[in-house]
Amino acid sequence: MTNDVMVIGEHFQGALSQITLELLGKARELAGQLDGKVEAVLLGHGVEPLAAELGAADRLSIADHPLLEHFVPETYEAVIAQRIKQAGPRLVLLGSTSVGLDLIGPLSVRAAVPCFDNCTSLQVREGRVVAISQLYGGKIFAEYAVPETTALVAVVPGSFPAEPGKAAGAPEVLRLAAPPAPRTTFRKLIEPPPGDVDVSKVPLLVAVGRGIQNADNIPLAEELAETLGGAVCASRPVIDQGWLPLTRQVGKSGVTVKPKLYLALGISGAPEHVEGMKQSELIIAVNTDAKAPIFGLAHYGAVADAVEIIPLLTEQIRAASG
Amino acid sequence: MKIAVLIKQVPDLVEGLEIDASGKALDQDSLRYIISEADDHALEQALLIRERTGASVDVFALDVGEARDSLTTALAKGAERVTLVAAGLEAAPGSHALAELFAGVLRPQNFDLILTGVRAIDDLDGSLGGLLAGLLELPYVGLIRKVETGPGGETAIVQKEFPGGFITELEVKLPAVLGIQSAEQPPRYVPVSRLRQVMKTAKIGEQAVEPPQAQPIAVERLFKPEEGAGASMLEGTPEELAKQIAGLLAERHLLKG
Numbered sequence: 354m355t356n357d358v359m360v361i362g363e364h365f366q367g368a369l370s371q372i373t374l375e376l377l378g379k380a381r382e383l384a385g386q387l388d389g390k391v392e393a394v395l396l397g398h399g400v401e402p403l404a405a406e407l408g409a410a411d412r413l414s415i416a417d418h419p420l421l422e423h424f425v426p427e428t429y430e431a432v433i434a435q436r437i438k439q440a441g442p443r444l445v446l447l448g449s450t451s452v453g454l455d456l457i458g459p460l461s462v463r464a465a466v467p468c469f470d471n472c473t474s475l476q477v478r479e480g481r482v483v484a485i486s487q488l489y490g491g492k493i494f495a496e497y498a499v500p501e502t503t504a505l506v507a508v509v510p511g512s513f514p515a516e517p518g519k520a521a522g523a524p525e526v527l528r529l530a531a532p533p534a535p536r537t538t539f540r541k542l543i544e545p546p547p548g549d550v551d552v553s554k555v556p557l558l559v560a561v562g563r564g565i566q567n568a569d570n571i572p573l574a575e576e577l578a579e580t581l582g583g584a585v586c587a588s589r590p591v592i593d594q595g596w597l598p599l600t601r602q603v604g605k606s607g608v609t610v611k612p613k614l615y616l617a618l619g620i621s622g623a624p625e626h627v628e629g630m631k632q633s634e635l636i637i638a639v640n641t642d643a644k645a646p647i648f649g650l651a652h653y654g655a656v657a658d659a660v661e662i663i664p665l666l667t668e669q670i671r672a673a674s675g
Numbered sequence: 676m677k678i679a680v681l682i683k684q685v686p687d688l689v690e691g692l693e694i695d696a697s698g699k700a701l702d703q704d705s706l707r708y709i710i711s712e713a714d715d716h717a718l719e720q721a722l723l724i725r726e727r728t729g730a731s732v733d734v735f736a737l738d739v740g741e742a743r744d745s746l747t748t749a750l751a752k753g754a755e756r757v758t759l760v761a762a763g764l765e766a767a768p769g770s771h772a773l774a775e776l777f778a779g780v781l782r783p784q785n786f787d788l789i790l791t792g793v794r795a796i797d798d799l800d801g802s803l804g805g806l807l808a809g810l811l812e813l814p815y816v817g818l819i820r821k822v823e824t825g826p827g828g829e830t831a832i833v834q835k836e837f838p839g840g841f842i843t844e845l846e847v848k849l850p851a852v853l854g855i856q857s858a859e860q861p862p863r864y865v866p867v868s869r870l871r872q873v874m875k876t877a878k879i880g881e882q883a884v885e886p887p888q889a890q891p892i893a894v895e896r897l898f899k900p901e902e903g904a905g906a907s908m909l910e911g912t913p914e915e916l917a918k919q920i921a922g923l924l925a926e927r928h929l930l931k932g
């Protein structure tokens with residue numbers, strides 16, 4: 354095993370994902386402390402242009418093949434497992450994302466290495482790599498030492514700054530072998546339906562969660578949003594119930610927003626939701642549970658029934674807006 | 676087509692979670708267990724496939740928490756068979772251990788499709804689906820929101836979620852393991868009367884297995900987010916709270932007019 358830190362790169366529709374820069378920056382820091390090198394691994398088809406953005410790595414392993422054009426878990430996993438076995442890095446960092454989450458399990462088994470998910474902190478302390486993962490919907494953190502073998506760690510997007518990952522450089526380039534014929538094939542990409550508001554561009558957001566209780570209360574939230582001159586967005590359960598369209602979902606599998614105001618109504622603050630809204634300028638949360646993790650993140654909070662507060666707030670805002 | 680659904684018990688977050696005296700585990704007495712939300716979606720997705728194709732649905736759960744209740748509910752929803760996997764464990768083991776146990780149970784049974792929730796709230800060492808697929812050497816796809824069967828039941832056509840509302844459609848040769856994020860419709864509701872009726876006749880199969888070999892993760896410390904860090908809390912009646920929130924927005928010039 355080496356002391357190297359490997360980063361599994363991600364890209365979507367021709368653009369490098371933010372998480373990859375966040376991981377590269379962290380990898381630089383860790384590799385410095387462990388006295389190892391940073392290796393970025395990039396899989397795709399026609400991905401060469403993205404290499405220019407991976408200057409923070411010492412080494413860049415590229416697999417470029419038509420079968421890798423779209424993310425097909427099995428195909429990606431086979432190529433990466435091979436590279437991990439060959440290179441034997443101390444750490445392999447992935448995003449806890451739609452890509453990384455499909456890879457860590459099969460990779461952990463195939464490369465016979467441990468894996469950890471939901472990581473939000475990684476540090477070297479006295480030669481040990483100590484990590485923290487967020488569990489139980491953000492209510493509990495677990496601290497553990499990453500075993501001193503090769504280990505896979507999936508990191509929650511937004512946990513580390515992207516800036517340190519943007520360093521310029523000229524990494525040595527390695528070519529990885531073409532993948533085997535997969536049992537999984539890509540059929541098509543389905544784009545979000547056009548026409549709905551893009552909540553990532555709306556400065557004032559009224560966000561509703563399961564605490565909104567039922568579909569009948571959605572119009573109340575819409576009225577509040579309209580009075581504010583903003584829009585309604587939601588956590589996953591609200592979308593799953595079909596109360597609002599998928600385009601309104603904020604979080605890991607939804608959109609990432611950075612509004613001037615994020616009014617979180619009946620949202621617990623689960624990590625998968627938080628990663629999509631934590632950079633909001635002002636977060637005000639209303640929740641009946643004083644221990645809801647959203648209060649750890651919000652600037653202002655009120656322990657109250659959101660369904661009761663919404664119409665009262667609409668009234669107040671109407672009065673104040675004149 | 677034979678479908679297996681794997682469901683897991685997790686602490687209900689509605690209850691306050693307490694850390695035990697060791698500081699390394701949750702206090703079991705403080706917990707109330709429920710089915711993991713994504714697993715409930717996996718069961719729903721399996722039942723939808725069954726309704727469309729006549730596939731059989733078998734549900735498996737490790738014997739911890741209220742697994743028996745969850746299996747009874749699965750029967751009431753329409754599963755053919757349910758099996759409690761007994762490994763003599765007091766608390767839910769890690770994902771590697773769970774995958775090892777289920778791999779042993781499922782390997783001889785030749786299921787075409789194995790569905791499980793993409794992730795549970797207590798998953799630290801990865802999630803069950805991907806690890807199980809690795810052990811069984813089957814393909815895996817996770818973060819799925821829809822599953823249809825392909826021609827002749829040879830493949831599954833799945834929709835996988837990406838950020839920003841993008842979805843990719845993949846075709847997976849069966850047998851395969853799929854990690855379900857959401858079923859095509861919300862999990863069905865079982866009326867209490869139906870549940871009572873099923874409870875009287877429910878046949879829950881049991882399969883005893885050896886405890887897992889996989890070592891538990893050496894967690895050094897559990898802790899809660901710092902109390903008092905974060906929000907300034909507003910106090911008052913609902914009317915007063917609404918007034919204060921409107922005031923905060925006005926101060927920041929976030930109101931029209």
Ligand SMILES: Cc1cc2nc3c(=O)[nH]c(=O)nc-3n(C[C@H](O)[C@H](O)[C@H](O)COP(=O)(O)OP(=O)(O)OC[C@H]3O[C@@H](n4cnc5c(N)ncnc54)[C@H](O)[C@@H]3O)c2cc1C
Nearest residue numbers: 562563564588589604605606607619621625626641642659
């Ligand atoms: C791979 C993966 C991806 C995911 N992606 C996303 C994502 O993109 N976006 C997302 O949001 N989630 C996502 N999730 C789900 C996430 O884990 C949580 O389950 C979800 O965010 C919880 O939504 P919630 O806060 O509305 O519901 P809950 O966690 O159930 O919280 C409801 C809250 O409402 C409060 N409440 C109840 N009644 C009232 C009332 N009357 N007034 C005020 N408060 C009340 C409760 O105290 C509770 O805190 C994902 C999960 C996985 C596994």
